[in-house]
Amino acid sequence: MTDSIARQQLLYVQDQASDDEIARQAELYGPLTDSVRELIEVALLTEVDDPEVRAALEHIESAKRLLRQRINPGPYGVRWGASGQKRAWGNAAAGLRNAVAPPLIVECDPDGRARVDFHLGSAYEGPAGLTHGGVSALVLDQVLGAAAEAAGAPGMTGTLTLRYRRPTPLGALHAEARIDRVEGVKTIVTGHLSGPDGVCVEAEGVFILPRWARGKDSAAVSDPA
Numbered sequence: 072m073t074d075s076i077a078r079q080q081l082l083y084v085q086d087q088a089s090d091d092e093i094a095r096q097a098e099l100y101g102p103l104t105d106s107v108r109e110l111i112e113v114a115l116l117t118e119v120d121d122p123e124v125r126a127a128l129e130h131i132e133s134a135k136r137l138l139r140q141r142i143n144p145g146p147y148g149v150r151w152g153a154s155g156q157k158r159a160w161g162n163a164a165a166g167l168r169n170a171v172a173p174p175l176i177v178e179c180d181p182d183g184r185a186r187v188d189f190h191l192g193s194a195y196e197g198p199a200g201l202t203h204g205g206v207s208a209l210v211l212d213q214v215l216g217a218a219a220e221a222a223g224a225p226g227m228t229g230t231l232t233l234r235y236r237r238p239t240p241l242g243a244l245h246a247e248a249r250i251d252r253v254e255g256v257k258t259i260v261t262g263h264l265s266g267p268d269g270v271c272v273e274a275e276g277v278f279i280l281p282r283w284a285r286g287k288d289s290a291a292v293s294d295p296a
């Protein structure tokens with residue numbers, strides 16, 4: 072096993088946190104993340120005068136000093152609690168503790184379907200007034216990957232093919248995915264992202280269970296045995 076695979080595996084952790092403890096953390100950190108996400112939008116769009124911008128910066132620096140007093144060297148990784156509840160809270164698309172995530176709260180069925188209604192604000196702009204194409208890819212990668220995982224056929228993205236059919240607006244959007252077929256360790260998933268005028272981006276993904284995870288329960292991938 073290479074060093075990078077071993078390091079990656081160590082970030083899949085069973086920390087035995089109870090459901091109550093996970094709920095406490097979600098209640099504490101969820102609003103912090105929401106506030107930082109809103110801060111990103113406000114910092115992008117504010118038109119107040121220079122002294123107000125400088126004063127706001129001092130407040131933000133002071134909040135950072137407070138939070139840095141005790142800090143996980145990162146990244147967050149994926150953690151499972153005592154009941155098997157999974158926390159991918161650092162995930163760039165869906166992480167509860169990641170202010171960069173829109174966030175996506177993806178609903179999944181065990182037959183390999185997934186869907187999400189979400190909102191993209193000004194921080195996700197690419198072409199003027201439109202969603203950045205890379206952000207659409209991020210959303211579809213996550214939703215297609217979640218569909219594979221929900222059906223017990225999880226994997227890393229091997230190939231993601233996208234067709235941008237019409238510009239994706241910012242604002243209220245929808246994405247959905249379903250498993251097309253499973254071929255051994257490969258799960259092929261299709262899906263799309265749509266806006267108020269219909270489908271904007273179509274996607275097909277090949278998700279592959281990596282060698283190091285084969286034959287292991289998903290909650291046991293941190294066990295190097």
Ligand SMILES: CCCCCCCCCCCCCCCC(=O)SCCNC(=O)CCNC(=O)[C@H](O)C(C)(C)COP(=O)(O)OP(=O)(O)OC[C@H]1O[C@@H](n2cnc3c(N)ncnc32)[C@H](O)[C@@H]1OP(=O)(O)O
Pocket residue numbers: 212213214216217220225226227228229230255256257277279280281282283284288289292
């Ligand atoms: C239990 C833990 C699970 C871990 C995770 C679960 C996460 C669940 C999260 C849910 C939602 C996340 C959604 C976002 C997911 C990302 O963002 S993942 C990040 C982006 N992807 C990557 O970084 C992947 C980097 N690449 C790799 O790690 C490795 O190349 C891969 C893709 C795991 C494949 O390597 P490998 O395990 O050595 O595969 P290998 O045994 O050589 O080939 C197996 C089969 O796949 C085919 N194949 C290999 N590479 C490719 C490819 N790139 N394209 C198409 N086919 C390929 C081979 O031809 C072979 O086919 P068959 O001969 O069986 O027909």
